Every structure is written in C-alpha cells, then in structure tokens.
Amino acid sequence: MATLQLKQITKSFGDTDVIKGVDLEVNDREFVVFVGPSGCGKSTLMRMIAGLESATSGDIVIDGERMNEVGPADRGLAMVFQSYALYPHMTVEDNMGFSMRLAGVPKEARREKVLEAAKILQLEPLLDRKPKALSGGQRQRVAIGRAIVRNPSIFLFDEPLSNLDAALRVQMRIELARLHEELDATMIYVTHDQIEAMTMADKIVVLHDGVVEQVGSPMELYHHPCNRFVAGFIGSPK
Ligand code: ADP
Numbered sequence: 001m002a003t004l005q006l007k008q009i010t011k012s013f014g015d016t017d018v019i020k021g022v023d024l025e026v027n028d029r030e031f032v033v034f035v036g037p038s039g040c041g042k043s044t045l046m047r048m049i050a051g052l053e054s055a056t057s058g059d060i061v062i063d064g065e066r067m068n069e070v071g072p073a074d075r076g077l078a079m080v081f082q083s084y085a086l087y088p089h090m091t092v093e094d095n096m097g098f099s100m101r102l103a104g105v106p107k108e109a110r111r112e113k114v115l116e117a118a119k120i121l122q123l124e125p126l127l128d129r130k131p132k133a134l135s136g137g138q139r140q141r142v143a144i145g146r147a148i149v150r151n152p153s154i155f156l157f158d159e160p161l162s163n164l165d166a167a168l169r170v171q172m173r174i175e176l177a178r179l180h181e182e183l184d185a186t187m188i189y190v191t192h193d194q195i196e197a198m199t200m201a202d203k204i205v206v207l208h209d210g211v212v213e214q215v216g217s218p219m220e221l222y223h224h225p226c227n228r229f230v231a232g233f234i235g236s237p238k
C-alpha cells in the first residue's frame, strides 16, 4: 500500500483553479520530487498534504487513513520550508527541541533526541550557538534537524535549498540523499530546478498549471517524455 495517496485533489482560491485534479501515489521510503515552473501549484499541493491548507475537493490518504479533517500536527509528517525561520534568541539545541517542548517531552528525552539528530546532521559542535552565529548551510541543517526530531513517517521539503549558493546546494543535495538512506524515510521534495529533480529523485512528478503532466523515474522522463512540456522542462532531446 502506498504511504501517501492523493485522489482527485483540487484547490481553488476564489474563482481561480490552482490544482485541477491531482492523482498520485507515493510509496514507502520513496524520494519523490515535485518539479514544475514557478506558480504551477507545487507549494499549494505540499501545504494540502501537510494539512496547512484544505483541499477544495478530493482525498488525502496517509497509511490508509483519510486525512482531510486531521490537523497538521497529527499527520505524522514534518515540513521544511524555503524560509526556515529559526528562533533567533534560542540556541540550536533549543530550536531543535522546541516542538518536543511544546508536546511536553521531558528535558532529558528531548536532549537525547536532539543529540541523535545533531549527530546525523553534524551539528554536535554547534548546539550551544544562536542562529546568527551559523552559516546558511548550518541553519538549513538546524531546520532539517527540527523535522527529524519529530520522527515523521513523511518529510516534506519545499525548495529548502533555494536560499543557498550553488556550491552549498550541491553539498546539501548529497547530504539529503544520505539522510534519506540513513533515516529510511519517505521524502517529498519540491523544486523548480530540473537538475535537482534529476539527481535526487526515485520518482519525479512534473506539474504544470495545476495538473500532473507525467510521473516517472528520471530516466523514464528523460528518454520517454509524454509531451513537449515535459521534454522541454526535463531537457531531453525529443
Ligand atoms: P509554486 O509553489 O509552484 O510556485 P504556488 O502553489 O505557490 O506555486 O501557487 C500556485 C498558484 O496559486 C499561483 O498562481 C499563486 O498565485 C496562487 N496562490 C497560491 N496561494 C494563494 C492564496 N492563498 N490565494 C490566492 N492565490 C494563491
């Protein structure tokens, strides 16, 4: 059974139809990349999966359970955004442990979980620092750490690297791939960057104007794009 199923999801803002009937299955432990031009509806779709936005129609099913009326905190997922605001007055450790503190997890248990995540992300030497004393890449790792400590079954990343410079983006891509291996988690990753999609994905979902144009492995899309849009976007010769 698929971990996540989207069934005929639509979203309208007033008279504007932004998502126009999306069907999709994401399997356990898959790294799925949503790719498409700016404004095609990627963030809206992610926000609906996360429960931050309700669908106008259709069903969102996680591990066999319909999630439409379930709040974001109870969907078993964690989201990392492009603008990963950290709390400036809190240390790295407190930033990473904050959601657990809200959930009433005792201090020692929080510390243990934060240390475990910090180790995976190579943040151990930085736990006492405040965000302003971190580089962009380190801040991004803290934002990912905040997601890891929640033990989500699904990670949602919405253009998490777009504020980083090119060299750091390449490095973070490698780290995310390693994280995917290490955590054995399902990851859904949004980007408008074709290269990111091609290098990171098990499965690519090409979105265009609120519609899924094609779903397939990077090689399938490259060698067998279903139309000119996909061919143009993925960069294959057809
Ligand atoms: P992407 O993430 O692919 O760039 P978005 O999902 O952010 O695209 O936006 C898709 C479309 O929906 C855009 O045309 C955007 O202007 C519109 N949109 C997004 N959020 C809202 C909103 N809250 N109200 C009205 N229109 C919105």
Ligand code: MG
Pocket: 042, 043, 044, 159
């Ligand atoms: Mg977006």
